[in-house]
Structures are given as structure tokens and as C-alpha cells.
Amino acid sequence: MATEIVVYTVVHQPRRLKLPAQPIPAGASIDDIVRCVFDERMNERYFRKVANTCYYRATELFLRLVDRGMKLAIGFSVSFLRQAQEWDPVLLARFQRLVAHPNVELVGVEPYHNFVFLLDLPLFVERMRWMGDEMERVFGVRPRVTDTTEMCMSASIYDALDRAGFDAAVMDGRPWVMDYRESTHLYHYNGRPRLFTRDLKLSDDVGYRFSNRTWDRYPLYAEEYAAWLREAWGDFVFIGWDFETFGEHHRHDSGIFDFMLHLPEELARRGAGFLTPSEAVARWGPTAHHLPLPAFPTTWAGSGGMEFFLGNAAQQAIFQLMIHTLGVARLTGTPQFLDLALWLAQSDNLHLIQWFGRQGPEAEVSAYFTPREWWEIGANNIIVEQQRVYQNVLRAMEPHLPGRRVPFAPRVERLPEPVGIEQRY
Numbered sequence: 028m029a030t031e032i033v034v035y036t037v038v039h040q041p042r043r044l045k046l047p048a049q050p051i052p053a054g055a056s057i058d059d060i061v062r063c064v065f066d067e068r069m070n071e072r073y074f075r076k077v078a079n080t081c082y083y084r085a086t087e088l089f090l091r092l093v094d095r096g097m098k099l100a101i102g103f104s105v106s107f108l109r110q111a112q113e114w115d116p117v118l119l120a121r122f123q124r125l126v127a128h129p130n131v132e133l134v135g136v137e138p139y140h141n142f143v144f145l146l147d148l149p150l151f152v153e154r155m156r157w158m159g160d161e162m163e164r165v166f167g168v169r170p171r172v173t174d175t176t177e178m179c180m181s182a183s184i185y186d187a188l189d190r191a192g193f194d195a196a197v198m199d200g201r202p203w204v205m206d207y208r209e210s211t212h213l214y215h216y217n218g219r220p221r222l223f224t225r226d227l228k229l230s231d232d233v234g235y236r237f238s239n240r241t242w243d244r245y246p247l248y249a250e251e252y253a254a255w256l257r258e259a260w261g262d263f264v265f266i267g268w269d270f271e272t273f274g275e276h277h278r279h280d281s282g283i284f285d286f287m288l289h290l291p292e293e294l295a296r297r298g299a300g301f302l303t304p305s306e307a308v309a310r311w312g313p314t315a316h317h318l319p320l321p322a323f324p325t326t327w328a329g330s331g332g333m334e335f336f337l338g339n340a341a342q343q344a345i346f347q348l349m350i351h352t353l354g355v356a357r358l359t360g361t362p363q364f365l366d367l368a369l370w371l372a373q374s375d376n377l378h379l380i381q382w383f384g385r386q387g388p389e390a391e392v393s394a395y396f397t398p399r400e401w402w403e404i405g406a407n408n409i410i411v412e413q414q415r416v417y418q419n420v421l422r423a424m425e426p427h428l429p430g431r432r433v434p435f436a437p438r439v440e441r442l443p444e445p446v447g448i449e450q451r452y
Contacts (some may be wrong), residue, residue, distance in 0.1 A: 028258055029256065030256065030257075030298060030299050030300065031299065031302045032263065032264050033098075033100065033161070033223065033263055033300065033303070033304055034100065034301065035099075035102070035134060035135070035174075035197060035223070035265045035272045036099070036100070037101070037103075037136060037268075037269060040074055040110050040374075041070075041106060041375035042070060042110075042141065042370055042373065043065065043066055043070050045066035045148070046063060046401050046408075046409060048416045048419055049422040051420070053423070053426075055423060056447065057361070057364065060367070061245050064371070064416060066251070069190070069398060069400055071110075072372075073223070074110045074111075074114055074115070075115070077271060077275055078118055080274045080275050080278070081270065081275040082120070083118065084273070086125055086274035087151055087188055088126070088273060088284055088287060088288070089131075090125055090286070091288070092368040093128045096130065096161040098130045098131070098132075098303050099131050099132070100131070100132045100304050101125065101132075101134060102133070102134035102135065102170075102174045103133075103137065104140040106140050107160065112282070119165075120408065123165070126168070127166070127167070131303075132170075132176055133162060134170055134173060134197070135158050135170035135173040136175075136176075137151075137154065137174070137175050137176040138161060139370055140160040140176050140193045140239060140373055140375065141369055142176060142179075142373075142374055142377075144175060144176070144183075144371060146350060146353050147353065148183060152187050152191045152417060155173065155188065161405050166193070170193075171194040171195070172189075172193065172195040172196065172197070173188060173197070173220075174197050177200075178319065178326055178327040178328075179324040179326045179333075179365060180199075180222070180324060180326075181322060181323060181325070182320040182321065184320070184324060185216045185218060189218035192447065195221040195223060195258070195312075195314060196220045196221075196222055196306050196350070197222075199225045199267075199327035200224035200225050200333060201325050203325070203332075204318075204320070204325045205318075208318065210224040210227070210257055210264075211225045211226070211262055211263060211264055212315075213262065213308065213314075213315040213316070215309040215315045216317070216320045220261065221311075221312050221315050221388075222318055223265045225266070226259070226264050226266060229252075229255060229266060230266050232252065232253070232255070232269045233268060234272050236276040238276075238278070238283070242301065247289045250293045252290065253293035253299070256294065268328065271319065272289070301436060311397065312403075328378070336374060336381070339383050339385060341380050341410045341413075342380055346374055346377065348414060348418070348421075349371060349372045352367075352368045352371050353368040353369070353372060355421055355428070361427055371416075371417065371420065378396065379393060379396060379401075380393070381393035383406070383410060436451020
């Protein structure tokens with residue numbers, strides 16, 4: 028039975044789009060284009076909301092826990108860090124204090140939490156190396172263990188992470204990938220990075236089900252959960268949670284904070300303790316097992332495949348626009364346009380319309396995260412206006428292509444009708 032627990036949590040806030048789409052004037056500067064695309068006022072409002080319900084309280088919770096001997100791995104998107112630097116330096120300082128603790132390991136996350144690894148693998152390698160530079164600038168340490176976006180992993184993503192120089196990576200332990208293998212061991216796929224496979228059930232018992240009063244194991248107490256962890260067969264249990272689990276997804280009055288405060292002592296009573304990912308690699312890395320990885324990425328979102336992000340016509344249309352936006356940005360040769368295209372490739376722009384044409388728990392989760400300001404324009408208009416944002420950016424970049432004359436007269440032709448608007452949520 029497992030005597031070691033590896034706990035990983037990730038912090039991310041998206042850079043949400045401004046809907047309805049704002050017209051981009053002819054001859055607009057890149058800064059003006061960016062102001063037309065992103066709703067920073069709304070982003071700040073959501074950031075401060077989650078800071079109040081989750082970030083401050085959860086950071087203090089984990090500081091208390093690591094002071095008592097718990098070990099923790101934590102990852103940050105640069106998207107979140109930019110918002111914290113702009114809107115709450117005090118909060119950022121608390122996270123820096125947490126990361127500086129000897130019982131905490133920093134995990135490197137795809138900087139904008141986007142899907143660049145589906146669009147351009149060499150660029151993904153560059154971005155992950157750049158992310159390491161940013162983490163070192165903010166926290167004073169360069170991560171050796173990495174997350175991608177939504178824990179996506181495939182054979183090609185693994186090869187790119189190997190090229191980027193990471194010692195280990197995290198992924199979800201989905202049955203369709205693991206086959207007969209248990210997630211309680213360390214793995215590799217024909218390369219250096221070791222693979223941590225998240226224990227799906229034990230992670231989601233806390234991450235998703237903890238405050239669900241219809242769950243047959245509700246309420247969950249620390250002593251019961253510690254027993255489940257201790258009874259798992261294997262070398263260790265890898266638990267992965269969204270940081271917003273603590274205070275946002277499960278409110279403070281759900282008991283989630285008291286649960287976590289008691290969990291380490293309950294594990295200690297059963298002879299179990301904690302390791303950081305790098306400590307686990309040092310112990311089991313030389314004997315890591317081979318794990319065949321699929322061509323199609325696995326993810327911790329939804330049912331574990333990319334259909335969560337690409338499963339309806341609206342998502343597929345946005346993904347095509349992501350491809351075109353990145354391609355045209357590369358053609359302009361302008362770094363600021365490439366940066367804009369990378370922001371526009373955020374996974375959230377697909378996650379937030381997963382509900383389109385669908386019903387069920389996954390659609391409900393997606394709808395919950397969709398900004399209230401977007402719902403005010405109506406479900407169909409969310410789809411129409413989101414596509415219009417990308418189309419406006421594509422047209423704004425055209426005059427910056429090499430050899431292209433800069434047109435100053437605005438185009439007035441009708442935009443193509445977005446796909447799938449006959450569907451209803």
C-alpha cells in the first residue's frame with residue numbers, strides 16, 4: 028500500500044474576451060487592437076472575486092500546512108501572474124512566500140494556458156523555455172517539473188517537453204491511456220521526463236464531489252479520505268486539484284478548509300507522508316515504468332479527451348480561427364501580433380463554450396464559468412460575437428503583412444454567418 032502522497036495544485040485566471048466584439052478601426056495600433064479584444068475591467072472583477080473567496084484564504088491554509096510538514100507542488104500560469112502583478116501585488120507576495128517554503132515545489136505551466144502544442148510544437152518548446160525564465164524572474168527558481176494546459180499529454184507533447192528539458196510532467200490517469208496500469212507508479216515514454224499520472228477518483232472526490240450533498244459518501248471527513256489514500260496499492264498517490272477548489276468551487280462553509288487542516292495528521296496516524304514531485308523522481312525515477320502515450324491528447328477536463336474542447340461546431344470554428352490567427356501573426360513577423368495570437372489560443376475560449384448544443388454535468392460546469400456579462404447578450408450571440416473577435420483581429424493584421432499596402436478605408440462587407448447558430452443551449 029502507498030505510504031507517500033504527492034499533492035499538486037494549479038492557479039490560473041484567463042484573459043477573457045470583450046463581447047460583443049468591438050470594431051477595430053482601420054490603422055489601429057497594436058495596443059489599440061488589444062484594448063478592443065480583451066475586457067480587462069471584467070477580468071479584474073473576476074480576479075478580485077476569486078482572490079476574496081479563494082486565493083487569500085487558501086494561501087494562508089497551505090502556508091499553515093507546509094509549516095506543519097505537508098509538502099506541496101504548485102503551478103501558475105503567466106496569465107494569472109500578470110493579473111496578480113497588475114491588480115494585487117500583496118497577493119502575489121503571499122504566493123511568493125508560499126513558493127519559497129522548503130516544503131513547496133514550483134511547477135511550470137504553459138504560460139498563457141493555451142493550446143499552442145496543438146498548433147505549433149517547436150513554438151511550444153520555445154514558450155515552455157520562456158515560461159521557465161518568467162518563473163525564475165517572479166519566484167527566483169526555475170521549475171524542473173511541468174504541467175501543460177489542462178494536463179494535456181500525448182506522445183508528441185511528451186517529445187516537446189523532453190526537448191524543452193524538463194525532468195518530469197503531470198498528466199491525468201485516464202483508464203483509456205493507463206489500460207491495466209495503476210496511477211500509483213512513476214512512468215516515462217521513451218525519454219527523460221518522468222510522468223505523474225493523477226489519481227482520477229481520489230482527486231475528484233475532493234476536487235468535485237466534496238460539497239455535493241447527493242454524493243453517497245457525503246460528508247467526507249479527513250480520517251476517511253486518509254484511509255482511502257493509505258489503502259491505494261502502489262508506490263505513491265498523485266493528487267491533482269485546481270487551486271480554486273479551496274473557497275471558490277467549495278465554499279469556506281462547506282468544511283473544505285477544516286478538512287485540509289486535519290488531513291496531514293490523519294495520514295501521519297496511518298504511517299503516510301508527503302513528497303514533492305522532484306523527491307518522488309529521485310526515489311522512483313530510475314525504475315520508472317514505460318507508458319505508451321496516444322497520438323490524441325488526454326486531459327483532466329471532462330471525460331478525459333479533447334472532445335471537451337473540440338466537441339461541438341462552435342468550438343471547432345474557434346479552433347480553426349485560432350490556427351489562422353497564429354498563422355497570420357507569424358506571417359506579419361511582428362512579435363506583438365504573435366503574442367496576441369497566443370493569448371487568443373487560450374483553452375478557456377473553448378472551455379467557455381463547451382455548453383453549446385449540449386446538456387449534462389460537463390455543460391453545466393462550462394456554463395458556470397462563462398462570464399455573466401457574456402450571458403447578457405444571449406447564448407447564440409456569445410457564439411456569434413466570439414467568432415467576430417477573431418475575424419476582426421485577422422483583418423486588423425492584414426495591413427501589416429509584408430508587401431501589403433495599408434488600407435485606410437474600413438471594410439464594410441458582411442461577415443460570414445458563424446457556424447451552428449441554429450442550435451440552442
